[in-house]
Amino acid sequence: SQTIHQWPATLVQPVGSPLSLECTVEGTSNPNLYWYRQAAGRGLQLLFYSVGIGQISSEVPQNLSASRPQDRQFILSSKKLLLSDSGFYLCAWGVGDAKPQHFGDGTRLSIL
């Protein structure tokens, strides 16, 4: 069966520090991968998606970047965190149209 792992579960970082969140998927090949963010009291917003290694599409302009160095690895990064980057970050995978996306347990990021 397929599983998705995200880490860390929680993270507290100072403003201006770098960020690296990692997501890996097991049990499937060539998945579509997604990064979402959920701000407090709001719905999920798609940040990035990837249909293959090295292929990244950005949905909204922001202070973050994403990379996909391996088929089942998706990384969310920032060089300098802002207060507005606080939130709940979720990675998801899917295999295409008419199939559901499945989410990881998320990383709760707090910026001080």
Add this chain to the structure above:
Amino acid sequence: DAKTTQPTSMDCAEGRAANLPCNHSTISGNEYVYWYRQIHSQGPQYIIHGLKNNETNEMASLIITEDRKSSTLILPHATLRDTAVYYCIVRVGRGGSEKLVFGKGTKLTVNP
């Protein structure tokens, strides 16, 4: 913006059926309706999805009206663990860009 409208909150007695409505009057002919739920501090959990026909799985049933402008998620025997925010989503996009646009959902509270 989300293409669906849901009530903000609902209550249900434990052991009774929970019927969660959703309006999606602008849905296109090839767009699916997906339902997810999110328990506090966890990633969204996929429940069920459908296009035209009613669907049933081990978690729930999905009833879609003939004109596809609305649907109802049915939890046949609600338990306390079903307390969560339930999201009705119309799938937007194709080929990897099929992002899930989450609205504010319905907060379902199952009471003992």
